[in-house]
Structure formats: structure tokens, C-alpha cells
Amino acid sequence: MEACGDRFDVIVVGAGIMGSCAAYEAAKRGCRVLLLEQFDFLHHLGSSHGESRTIRTTYPEEYYPPMVLEAHRLWEAAQSEVGYRVLTRTPHFDMGPADNKSLRSVVVNCERQSSVNVRLLDRAAVDEMFSGTFRMPEGWIGVRSDAGGVIKPTKAVAMFQALAIRRGAVLKDHMEVTGIEKDEEDRGVRVSTATGDSFLGKKCVVTVGPWTSKLVKAVSGHVLPIQPLHTTICYWKIKEGHEHELTPEGGFPTFASYGEIYVYGTPSMEFPGLIKIGLHGGRPCDPDRRDWTSNSGMLVAAVGSWIEQMLPGKVETDKPLIIQSCMYSMTPDEDFVIDFLGGELGKDVVVAGGFSGHGFKMGPLVGRILAELAIDGAADGVELKHFRLGRFTEDSNGNAKDFDDQVSSHLHQ
Ligand SMILES: Cc1cc2nc3c(=O)[nH]c(=O)nc-3n(C[C@H](O)[C@H](O)[C@H](O)COP(=O)(O)OP(=O)(O)OC[C@H]3O[C@@H](n4cnc5c(N)ncnc54)[C@H](O)[C@@H]3O)c2cc1C
Numbered sequence: 001m002e003a004c005g006d007r008f009d010v011i012v013v014g015a016g017i018m019g020s021c022a023a024y025e026a027a028k029r030g031c032r033v034l035l036l037e038q039f040d041f042l043h044h045l046g047s048s049h050g051e052s053r054t055i056r057t058t059y060p061e062e063y064y065p066p067m068v069l070e071a072h073r074l075w076e077a078a079q080s081e082v083g084y085r086v087l088t089r090t091p092h093f094d095m096g097p098a099d100n101k102s103l104r105s106v107v108v109n110c111e112r113q114s115s116v117n118v119r120l121l122d123r124a125a126v127d128e129m130f131s132g133t134f135r136m137p138e139g140w141i142g143v144r145s146d147a148g149g150v151i152k153p154t155k156a157v158a159m160f161q162a163l164a165i166r167r168g169a170v171l172k173d174h175m176e177v178t179g180i181e182k183d184e185e186d187r188g189v190r191v192s193t194a195t196g197d198s199f200l201g202k203k204c205v206v207t208v209g210p211w212t213s214k215l216v217k218a219v220s221g222h223v224l225p226i227q228p229l230h231t232t233i234c235y236w237k238i239k240e241g242h243e244h245e246l247t248p249e250g251g252f253p254t255f256a257s258y259g260e261i262y263v264y265g266t267p268s269m270e271f272p273g274l275i276k277i278g279l280h281g282g283r284p285c286d287p288d289r290r291d292w293t294s295n296s297g298m299l300v301a302a303v304g305s306w307i308e309q310m311l312p313g314k315v316e317t318d319k320p321l322i323i324q325s326c327m328y329s330m331t332p333d334e335d336f337v338i339d340f341l342g343g344e345l346g347k348d349v350v351v352a353g354g355f356s357g358h359g360f361k362m363g364p365l366v367g368r369i370l371a372e373l374a375i376d377g378a379a380d381g382v383e384l385k386h387f388r389l390g391r392f393t394e395d396s397n398g399n400a401k402d403f404d405d406q407v408s409s410h411l412h413q
Pocket of ligand 1: 013014015017018019037038039046047048049175176177207208211215232353355356
């Protein structure tokens with residue numbers, strides 16, 4: 001494919017992990033690609049910044065584990081191409097009440113998929129496996145898998161941007177896209193920005209994270225049920241003498257704890273002596289008018305008591321030492337949106353959003369899917385029916401689930 005000046009084969013809007021991966025994948029296929037970002041590249045105002053994201057294959061839905069395995073392969077391939085690492089492999093550990101429906105679905109799912117290797121553990125086995133670090137309550141079970149890991153998000157986004165540039169993509173920041181419309185001469189879509197610039201793309205890919213509902217409504221009138229949540233990442237001080245125990249080298253896993261609240265964490269890596277433990281939830285927000293003071297309160301209390309109970313004697317729980325802000329983009333069923341926008345823009349615009357707090361690990365695969373949808377009109381080898389936009393027209397709650405939501409909304413004030 002060819003293009004020149006302000007003309008491109010594929011214009012990608014939004015340079016978080018999804019847009020950066022899509023730009024790379026499209027450029028790798030020989031397309032002339034433009035990636036537009038409203039803020040500075042690698043800014044901290046969206047969802048893809050920071051020090052750590054978990055990768056795990058243990059999901060209650062049957063369609064995610066094969067995607068994670070493929071994404072894992074693509075993470076490895078990108079690292080080989082660039083020559084440095086953004087992913088550290090660790091074990092992953094899920095735990096929760098034995099009758100918790102989500103955790104039960106995780107277990108059933110893993111048992112069905114031979115490629116996902118897990119061990120089901122009772123309290124005694126958990127004690128033995130993690131040398132007494134986790135103290136699960138009576139009636140809880142644990143699920144240990146080898147296929148976990150920690151990805152460095154900002155470094156990973158930078159990696160895909162570097163790879164995209166290497167493949168010839170053009171990247172421009174401080175370009176807020178305000179218009180996406182059919183080209184009058186039917187050559188594709190005209191993408192215009194707040195700076196007064198205008199570009200012609202045969203196809204356009206929209207990956208604007210928490211801004212998805214806003215931008216899609218502005219350019220097409222479609223109302224998408226994608227709700228941004230303001231959330232926080234908390235780092236707690238490890239008690240003296242236990243620092244090594246909670247590192248990957250000490251055998252500590254990435255983890256998720258099901259139950260009344262969903263708590264997640266990664267081993268101590270990015271800030272020596274501190275560990276990231278957070279609540280999977282947040283407060284509905286407008287991505288352009290965030291209340292940066294809304295974090296602690298409920299969060300500190302809820303996560304603090306979880307730590308007291310589950311990691312007794314290991315971590316100081318009076319307050320987290322570092323709090324960072326981030327945003328989730330929630331759909332009602334917590335499944336992604338990956339589809340053609342439809343309407344007047346038809347198959348010329350592909351939209352990907354609503355990653356609901358668990359999309360980062362899938363970035364390289366989503367990028368490949370988006371490039372294929374834009375270039376070939378179909379994605380190879382991945383079932384996308386759960387990610388259709390039309391599911392919300394059929395049922396406003398989206399895909400039916402037999403277990404509770406993972407992410408809590410409104411929880412912390
Ligand atoms: C605290 C936290 C923890 C998480 N933990 C995990 C985890 O452990 N594992 C996991 O897999 N996932 C995790 N996630 C989720 C994951 O980080 C997100 O799903 C992912 O980063 C979403 O990427 P994105 O590219 O869709 O959105 P974003 O990163 O928000 O990127 C969208 C980009 O579009 C730009 N943009 C918006 N509007 C415009 C416009 N009009 N013009 C131009 N540019 C525009 C924005 O500025 C932004 O840069 C976590 C998220 C958070 C917040």
C-alpha cells in the first residue's frame with residue numbers, strides 16, 4: 001500500500017497500548033500508518049502508564065485464556081524484535097471462597113483448556129507452596145498457575161511506538177482528533193484535529209480508552225456504554241526482614257483475591273521494599289474533569305484489612321506510601337468492544353475500547369486484530385462475537401454471565 005503527505009492507509013487515533021500496538025501491526029503489514037495522540041506520548045492521564053500490569057491466563061470466561069496465550073507469544077516476539085524486555089514471568093495465584101462463582105468458573109475453565117496449566121490448592125497446600133506467606137481463611141481455595149507475569153506498561157507502550165516507527169509509521173502527539181468523517185470523494189475517511197490539521201486515511205482505528213464514548217458520540221452520534229472509572233494504584237511498605245519474600249526471586253506470585261472485594265497485586269519489583277496491592281474498582285469519572293483527590297478512604301481501609309488477614313505480619317497497613325491514579329473503561333459485562341463502528345462510517349472505522357481493567361496483557365493481540373480488521377476486513381483465528389457492539393442493542397447488559405462483576409464501581413470515595 002502507498003500514501004503521501006497527509007494521506008495514509010491506516011490512521012490510528014489514541015496512543016495508549018492498543019493504538020501503539022495497532023500502529024505497529026499495520027506498519028508491519030506494509031501500510032503507511034499515522035498514529036495521533038491528544039497529549040504527550042507516554043503521558044500519565046489515561047490507562048496505559050505506570051510500572052506494572054499483570055498477565056494471567058486464569059479467567060472465568062472461556063474465551064480469554066487462548067487470547068492471553070497468543071498475546072504472550074506476541075509479547076515475546078516484540079521483545080525479540082526490539083532487543084529488551086518489558087515482561088517478567090512469574091507464577092500467578094488466584095484465591096477465594098470455595099463457593100465463589102467467579103473462582104469456580106476459573107477452575108472449570110482451566111480444567112477444560114489443556115494449554116492452561118493450574119494446580120488447585122487447599123489451605124495446607126497454599127501454606128506449603130508459599131512457605132506460609134499467604135494465610136487463607138477457612139473455606140478458601142487457591143489456584144496456582146505458571147503462566148503469570150508482570151509487564152512494565154510505559155516501557156511497553158514506548159517499545160511498540162519504537163517498533164512502529166522502525167516499520168515506517170508516522171507518530172504525532174498533541175493532536176486531539178475532533179472529527180472523523182467519510183471523505184467527500186469516497187477515498188476513505190477524513191480525520192481532523194483541534195489544531196486544524198486534517199488527514200486522509202483509507203481506514204481509521206479508534207483506540208481512545210476512557211474517551212471512547214465521548215469521541216464516538218461526537219463523530220457518529222452512537223452512544224456506547226463505556227464508563228470511565230477513576231482508580232488508584234497503591235504501594236505499601238513491606239515490613240523489615242520480609243522484603244525478599246515478596247519479590248519474584250523470593251517466589252512471590254502475581255495474585256488476585258476473589259470474594260466480597262476483588263484485590264490484586266504484583267510482586268515487589270518497581271520500588272524496592274514496596275509492594276503493589278490494590279482494589280479492582282473505582283469511581284465513575286469524566287476523563288477530562290478528574291477529581292485527583294478521590295482515592296484513599298474506603299480503599300485504604302478495605303485493602304488494609306485484606307492485607308492484615310491474608311499477608312499477616314508482612315506489610316505495614318496504616319497507609320500506602322505511593323498512590324498513583326489511572327482509569328478503567330468499563331462495559332456493562334466487562335468484555336471488550338472490538339468492532340466496526342458501522343452507520344455511515346461502516347467498515348472504514350474500527351473501534352476498540354471498554355477494556356474494563358484487564359486489557360493491557362492483550363495489547364499485542366488486540367493490535368493485530370485491529371490491523372487485520374482495518375486492512376483485510378476480518379481478523380484471523382480469533383472469535384470476536386463476545387466483543388461486538390451490537391450485543392448492547394440486543395441486551396443493555398451485554399453478554400450474559402453466571403458470576404458477579406469483578407470490578408467494583410463507586411467503592412471508594
Ligand atoms: C490501575 C490499573 C491497573 C490495571 N491492571 C491491569 C492488569 O494488571 N492487567 C491488564 O491486563 N490490564 C490492566 N489494566 C487495564 C489496562 O491498563 C487497560 O485496559 C489498557 O491500558 C487500555 O489501553 P487503551 O489503549 O485502550 O487506553 P489508553 O491507555 O487510555 O489510551 C487511549 C489514548 O487515546 C488518547 N486519546 C483520547 N482521545 C483522543 C483524541 N480525541 N485524539 C487523540 N488521542 C486521544 C488518550 O490520550 C490516550 O493516550 C489496568 C488499568 C488500570 C487503570
